[in-house]
Amino acid sequence: MEEEPLYEEKKTPAGFLVKVRLAKMTYVVFTSRGPEIPKGSKNNSIIVPVPRIVFLGEDFDLSHFHTGELSFVSVKAGKMVIPYQHGGSKEVKTIFLNSGSGSDILPIIIYHFKKTQDFIVGSELNNEFHHLVIDEDFPRQEMVSLKIRFPTLNILIIKRKIVAQAKDSSAENSVTTEKDVVNSDKVRATDIIASGSNLNMYSENPVFLARIHLRNMELDKVRQILLDFKLTQEDVVFIRTFLTVMLKNENNKEELRANKEKIQILDEIFRLAILIFQKEVLEFEVELDKGFSKEVANMIYALLEKSQEETTNEEDGIMFWEWKYRTKRMVAA
Template sequence: MELDTLYEERKTPGGFLVKVRLAKMTYVVFTSKGPEVPKGAKNQSIVVPVPRVAFLGDEFDLSHFRLGELSFVNVRQGKMVIPYQHASSGNEVRTIFLNSGSECDILPVIIFHYRESEDFLRAKEEGVELHHLVLDEEFPRQDLVTLKIRFPALNMLIIKRKVAQKLEAPGGIMPGKEELERSLREESSIVDFNKVRATDLLEKGNLNMHSTNPVFLARVHLRKLELEKVKQLLLDFSLRPEEVIFIRTFLGVMIRNEENKEELKAWQLKLKNLDEGFRLVGMILEMKEVEFESELDKGFSRDIASMVYALLEKEQGEVGSKEQEIVLWEWKLRTKRLFRKSA
């Protein structure tokens, strides 16, 4: 079969179908109503190039990606969430957000990592297509200017020691001084993450020092297949949406079970239910009213309803506005009906 006729398809938890044409590395998102036209698409085109993101510098760690190959990442509020690590921040996992214009919850990306400028320049000379270049803030200023002049269409992102910031807007237009200074002051979302095997720390009795980190605790409980303790994190912590994304990433690895581990095969249904529960949790935390009410209309299992109801009850007591409290109260009532219906 010729490469031009090969496609990779991915059905997402949100009900979308992403179809990637491998020969041209373009994709189309299909919704229940047909192909999606991303916001800001030129000529209302449904075909989108798979973003190609290069990290330049020896201190970046992209070991969780298969470099140069097609990968899929989560999307939050229309922005692709690309995790990375940097030597300056130890075991913290930071995130870069790239606009997608899509309502899909998972989209394709290709990640590259070049440790030296020479490696990057050689790749460009060999015809490697790149859309975004991520650099450390200590990258020599003169070299940065040289790259900008040589590759004006390349969208560059500067990673500050505490901040991940965009240096320019798509289209190659450099921002003014005030805009650049403002962007460097803003903080990106950072989720603490310990690279050491979670079970090793647990066995050494060091778990208490990480007890304020729900992402780490999720890893501990998932490695030991203590799924009820993962659910309990919803009540013990005020989770942020990005923390839910990382927990779902761990769940996704276990569900795919690419190493074909026997102990995971018997847990597939429970893991998928837990992942589905956290998907709904993400909608609640971001107050995605249309999406969540659509899920309520479709209904979900007793186990998931129980998990969702517990979170809604907790959130209702902590919400800031009366309007949101009313919305959560209505969701809680409808979830309770689902719970009773499936009893």
């Protein structure tokens, strides 16, 4: 009986040797001077996980890949070039992913799921996915839920205007540039603001979002961050720092003076939110005894409802329910 190979090796045109360990799906790139340490490597490790890239949605066409199997793609300027088709168009577009490698060819594994549930099932089969590609029509709430469930997942969003252009294009070998793809972790605020889109769809950095929304005095969108993201204590501290600077208004800006009360309410909501997130029982119950304004109570009730839905701890669930009950009385008052 023939034994299965432990490794797959590929010599590249530029003279690199890429050696993939099949059992663990990791690889090492060898140069003429020995093993390569990729840029950004943790602890200067030479071992790199083979990127697992998921395209989610019925409109993607990945028929040129053997999905779920090891493939090799070209690398240009350190970025893996991943071709795909979308929306029934014959046009071939590409996504670029940083590799940190000097090699001209690297391994990847491509997956294609048509439904979100299929993706979730796939992830439960011991597949650790690294990148998720969706288009702008993907339901926003589903995207937020996926990011909460898979916090390390890098989400790439294909802009709608690029998809629309593909339907009208007659070129069959057109290549999408990097600016045609929105990286949810590295999105440029000015690009999205100019398009009139909701920034919360594109970035998974809540501090970044808060800074942009506050700069535009979009206070309601800053509130929404509390519901769209799972904030850390550090996130809240940074956001409250922005609010404190606005309240000080050292440059005496008219816009800040006119909105001072609204900013104070927003700061109070974030102050209370961290007590909820950190489950500071005594401190929060002191605040409940003091009471909230109706506007603050409405937002705190929504946060408590979110926390109750997300918790898997029965005691915490009961605690959030009790806090909701007391807060609801303030809303109804």
